[in-house]
Amino acid sequence: MSIEDKPAVLQAENVKEKPRRRGCAGHCLKFWWVYLIALLVIIVIVVPIILLVAVPKLAQSKLDEAELTVDSIVMTNSQSNNFTMAINSTIRSDGKVHAKIEPFTGKMYIEDIPSHHPFAFINFPETTSDAFQVVNVSQFTPIDDREAFTTFNTWLLQNDTFDVTIEGDTFVRVKGIARRYPVTFKKTVTLPGLRNFEGTTVFDTSISLETNRTKVPNNFLGKTRIPNRSIVTFEIGNTTFYNYLLGQDIGEVFIDNLILKPGNDNVFDMRATIEQGPIVTALGKKPYCDETKGVLPVQLRGKNVTNNGQYLSYFADALASANQTIELDVGGTLKKSLNITIPCSKDQ
Ligand SMILES: *[C@@H]1O[C@H](CO)[C@@H](O)[C@H](O)[C@H]1NC(C)=O
Ligand SMILES: *[C@@H]1O[C@H](CO)[C@@H](O)[C@H](O)[C@H]1NC(C)=O
Ligand SMILES: *[C@@H]1O[C@H](CO)[C@@H](O)[C@H](O)[C@H]1NC(C)=O
Ligand SMILES: *[C@@H]1O[C@H](CO)[C@@H](O)[C@H](O)[C@H]1NC(C)=O
Ligand SMILES: *[C@@H]1O[C@H](CO)[C@@H](O)[C@H](O)[C@H]1NC(C)=O
Ligand SMILES: *[C@@H]1O[C@H](CO)[C@@H](O)[C@H](O)[C@H]1NC(C)=O
Ligand SMILES: *[C@@H]1O[C@H](CO)[C@@H](O)[C@H](O)[C@H]1NC(C)=O
Ligand SMILES: *[C@@H]1O[C@H](CO)[C@@H](O)[C@H](O)[C@H]1NC(C)=O
Ligand SMILES: *[C@@H]1O[C@H](CO)[C@@H](O)[C@H](O)[C@H]1NC(C)=O
Ligand SMILES: CC(=O)N[C@H]1CO[C@H](CO)[C@@H](O)[C@@H]1O
Numbered sequence: 001m002s003i004e005d006k007p008a009v010l011q012a013e014n015v016k017e018k019p020r021r022r023g024c025a026g027h028c029l030k031f032w033w034v035y036l037i038a039l040l041v042i043i044v045i046v047v048p049i050i051l052l053v054a055v056p057k058l059a060q061s062k063l064d065e066a067e068l069t070v071d072s073i074v075m076t077n078s079q080s081n082n083f084t085m086a087i088n089s090t091i092r093s094d095g096k097v098h099a100k101i102e103p104f105t106g107k108m109y110i111e112d113i114p115s116h117h118p119f120a121f122i123n124f125p126e127t128t129s130d131a132f133q134v135v136n137v138s139q140f141t142p143i144d145d146r147e148a149f150t151t152f153n154t155w156l157l158q159n160d161t162f163d164v165t166i167e168g169d170t171f172v173r174v175k176g177i178a179r180r181y182p183v184t185f186k187k188t189v190t191l192p193g194l195r196n197f198e199g200t201t202v203f204d205t206s207i208s209l210e211t212n213r214t215k216v217p218n219n220f221l222g223k224t225r226i227p228n229r230s231i232v233t234f235e236i237g238n239t240t241f242y243n244y245l246l247g248q249d250i251g252e253v254f255i256d257n258l259i260l261k262p263g264n265d266n267v268f269d270m271r272a273t274i275e276q277g278p279i280v281t282a283l284g285k286k287p288y289c290d291e292t293k294g295v296l297p298v299q300l301r302g303k304n305v306t307n308n309g310q311y312l313s314y315f316a317d318a319l320a321s322a323n324q325t326i327e328l329d330v331g332g333t334l335k336k337s338l339n340i341t342i343p344c345s346k347d348q
Pocket of ligand 8: 257308
């Protein structure tokens with residue numbers, strides 16, 4: 001049976017009775033059974049349907065319509081097994097329903113990896129259904145699934161953008177109703193990735209020809225600017241990179257106390273220990289000896305990350321997942337530091 005039928009009957013009786021302008025006394029007495037049926041219908045059918053079906057459906061659909069935006073993520077105090085995660089976000093909705101969403105623990109996973117293994121859990125505080133809601137969370141975060149967390153860091157490092165889903169079961173309380181309704185909070189946000197630090201530059205360089213590593217441990221010094229296109233701040237720590245030139249491993253690059261913030265102001269001191277032989281050979285080759293004027297394409301790939309003495313495999317493995325090519329003005333540095341210019345070698 002349909003809920004609409006009964007009130008319609010009730011209305012029909014009303015219309016019929018109205019012209020006689022009888023008082024309720026007689027009317028109500030005569031048609032008491034109509035009112036009783038209507039009341040029973042409301043109590044037995046309509047109220048439960050509204051409370052058990054309509055309200056929860058509405059609560060879930062309003063929650064589904066709400067939009068989550070992640071404004072910033074900050075990862076600090078990075079340790080081998082845990083870190084501190086802060087997320088500032090906003091939830092926007094039409095604000096028409098007055099409700100409270102109870103605190104809950106949401107799992108975070110990469111949407112495009114079908115297994116949906118969570119890489120972290122976030123403790124959402126109580127929120128309301130206000131049209132504009134700021135949700136700032138800062139929490140200690142254990143790394144329960146290192147593989148999933150490493151994958152998250154790898155995607156964040158490599159991709160242009162990628163989708164992360166936050167999902168958790170919670171309850172909604174609608175104003176004026178004592179009942180709490182189970183709902184699922186599930187939002188997918190698109191995060192910008194770091195594009196493997198594309199656009200990293202090295203400048204203010206100097207070079208030394210000293211080969212005694214006790215005297216001069218690092219024969220190449222400079223500053224590097226690492227762009228961060230993402231909204232994530234990372235405390236990475238002391239970082240070591242493999243250094244390749246034309247496919248050959250020529251040494252190591254070190255950046256200490258690496259903390260990457262969103263934007264272009266990430267400038268760090270860098271130092272490197274590189275073999276002279278392959279560098280000199282490359283500088284004498286075309287196009288490096290003429291066209292590029294001594295600018296060499298070197299490649300960097302993550303080797304080791306330690307923060308306050310702790311090895312951070314989830315950053316080290318992510319940084320090791322790909323090479324990043326950097327244009328390094330070795331010729332210009334040699335000229336500036338030592339007044340040496342390497343001419344094109346004759347045998348090529
Ligand atoms: C966080 O992890 C480190 C090891 O990486 C451990 O020493 C420390 O006890 C952990 N902190 C907590 C609160 O579990
Ligand atoms: C969130 O906002 C607060 C207040 O403006 C700020 O102190 C905090 O650093 C922000 N956290 C993140 C993760 O951006
Ligand atoms: C939350 O973070 C935003 C953005 O960082 C900030 O503007 C706002 O003041 C913060 N609110 C609270 C309550 O911390
Ligand atoms: C993101 O990067 C990972 C690792 O490089 C790659 O496997 C994946 O296909 C990329 N996903 C998207 C959506 O670009
Ligand atoms: C390297 O330098 C150290 C310190 O100046 C010196 O003691 C050592 O003998 C040198 N080693 C070589 C092989 O010249
Ligand atoms: C990085 O480049 C080196 C040298 O060209 C190569 O041997 C290595 O396989 C590359 N690694 C990745 C992950 O692309
Ligand atoms: C990383 O560097 C630390 C400190 O230099 C060292 O103890 C550790 O063995 C290195 N780990 C790897 C995997 O290279
Ligand atoms: C990085 O290494 C230097 C020199 O070994 C050390 O003094 C510093 O504490 C390290 N920094 C971090 C964040 O681990
Ligand atoms: C650099 O070397 C060239 C040729 O070897 C010499 O003529 C010139 O004076 C040198 N310049 C400086 C600043 O030492
Ligand atoms: C080079 C580059 O992509 N820089 C971006 C770094 O991040 C800030 C803020 O996220 C962007 O505005 C820059 O364009």
